[in-house]
Amino acid sequence: MNGYVEAGYLAVLGVLAGYSALLLGRSRKMKKALLPVKVKEKRSEPGPTE
């Protein structure tokens, strides 16, 4: 076409894909970080009955 159109589409798709990848990565990392916390929370729950 004329270069500008391609550049525009590429910029939009590239930035959105990049941000999505960032979100997915952060989400995965947070889920991992949340797992040990959840376990700890469960372990500390029966605490008062001891």
Next chain:
Amino acid sequence: MWRDALLIAAKDLKIELRSKVTMNQILPFAFVVLIVFAFALDTSPGTLAKVAPGLFWLAVLFSSVFGVDRAVAIETNDSAGEGLLAYGVDPGGIFLGKVISVFVQLFLLEIFLLLGVVVLYGPKIGGLPLMAISAFFATLGLCAAGVTYSQLASASRAKQTLLPLLLVPVASPVLLAGTKAWQDAFSTAASLGDPWLRLLIVFAVVYLALGAIFFGSILEG
């Protein structure tokens, strides 16, 4: 609220009279800005006279950042601001008091600065009523927005950089409208029905209202 506002304003102005921060630091800074603009832009003799209103309001905008920062900084020393809360001073009154105090200082600064502009840039001055009234509302709006944002940013350790980032874009309409109003005042089209003056009034009213409503929540936050 008004009683508290006057109390705070009187106290802040008294502190300024003693410490002379605006007088000895912010005013000279504003002049430095004027002079540096002249270095950067003085390509042909007429240029500076033509852009004088814009440069004036830019210098005021920069000075207002320091002015509102100082107004909030007064209360951080010895936790004085917390003291105000502990005394039960109305937060809206604190806000208005700070706005009044900075307004008085900034308005005086503008008078000196205008003299500087006349001497250094040599524009044709005219339409004094429009100039004065638009300067009044422009300064009021700048102070209202500035005190609000200065308090918002005050919790940050990097408040010196955060405050301009927040305040300058918000206050940009004042820069535009103030400049245009003064350009109109200098030209033959000077009338108090100037649309730019109306925009300045809207800005001042909106930010005074927002500040008075939200300042308490920011302080207590």
Next chain:
Amino acid sequence: MGSLVSFKNVIVISGNFPILTGLDFEAGPGEIVLVKGRNGAGKTSLLRAVAGLARITRGSANVLGVDIAANPADVRHRIGLLGHEGFLYEDLTASENVRFVLKATRSDPSKAEAAMASLGLTGRLGDLKVAKMSAGQRKKVALAALLAREPELWLLDEPHASLDSWTRGVLDATLNAKVSRGATVLLVSHESHHGSLVPTRTVEVGGGKIISDTHATKPVPLDPLAVAEQGSGNVA
């Protein structure tokens, strides 16, 4: 006689750190409560919370009949807080600072003179900028403002620190007089001696809650006047 301060299971969080962790505390009129505890136990935080300056995250907190978790601003002007900071403006003089506090709290500004004089802040000292004052003198200025205000509830964080013994005596005598008229004092102190100011109760704070609460002699009698008399009679 209701209690002036009533805290139930109060949790206060500051910057994601729990400074009070479920604190229960009551204080009635005519009491002098000594708050003890090691550094970081939450003594100062307790005072700030009672003064309505700390946001109550959980629990219920009543001070002078006002729910300070919901409306802290309604009661603050009736409480006198002397913290580590004096809330003073360096560029104002001693008497200007005291007068400002009195106007801000809607108290009688003419009382400034007498309060300052009672602490020895007279003559040129009263017209000296706070910036030029020593730590002890600054404390006197903050105290003078407090004495002139005559709050119903006195929250004093290390009030005796950096004061000379003469000023301590004046302060203690003044506080005893106020307490005998029904005022309440919460006193944070690391010191063992409190001069003539004898606590009716000692609470120990640890880990952001009260860990011990001991009455000096007997449980607080109903008549505040009697408390003061017993208190002064008990000075060793």
Next chain:
Amino acid sequence: MESKGYRWSRRAVGFVALLLVAATVVLGLWITPPDVVQGQLVRLIYVHPPVAWVAYLAYGVTSICSVLYLWKRTRNLKWDLLAASSAEVGVIFTGLTLITGSIWGRPAWGVWWTWDARLTTTALLFVLYLGYLALRRVPADNHQRAVRSAIAGLIAFIDVPIVHQSVVWWRTLHQSATVLNATLSPKIHGEMAMTLLLGFIAFTFVYVWMLMHRYQIADMEQSVLDVELEQLIEERQREPETYSDQTVLTQDVDQIDQPSKV
């Protein structure tokens, strides 16, 4: 933690968004005809206005959530997290609006940038919300941060019409160059209009998917902090007991200090 329903609706939204964007790209780049006036350049119309719309939508959501947090009756930290998430996505889309606008402006008007009202307002909007995100990074407790950023978010939004009006008046001469005039050109084809509509829907779905994801991350971060806080409270409550031997020691010292009191 994320519920099953939330996860599945998020995935469905993501899937639809992907499909719609792909369809918009295919239609926009290859199926639709070039414009009589603008030529191939018209193809940018299928992305630029939709992206700009999403930016405004995102800031609108941020403002609504900010109001909901500031209003005591609806106060909930979730509104704050949602406001922040929407603002972040909004900043991404504002950036894209500026980039695509600039790419369009170069061949259309011969410049990368013009001080037209819409462009200037968008640029200021970008800076304003960058400031909002910077303010959020200032360390504070949850409520403090939520109140401050809600106020900043709301003020930024209220500022938009004022800024816009001032720049419109400032730059009256450049009005003919605005994007919207071109968009509303009556010569627009039926299938072009359909593709444009599809673009709006597609990018709105992308926004919703991103918002759901970003919010979930914020929510998870918050629950980690919450759990840590509960543990801190518990630990601190146990503090006095764990140092019990030292307590005895200090009591002894106290007694030495003041024999009169015993």
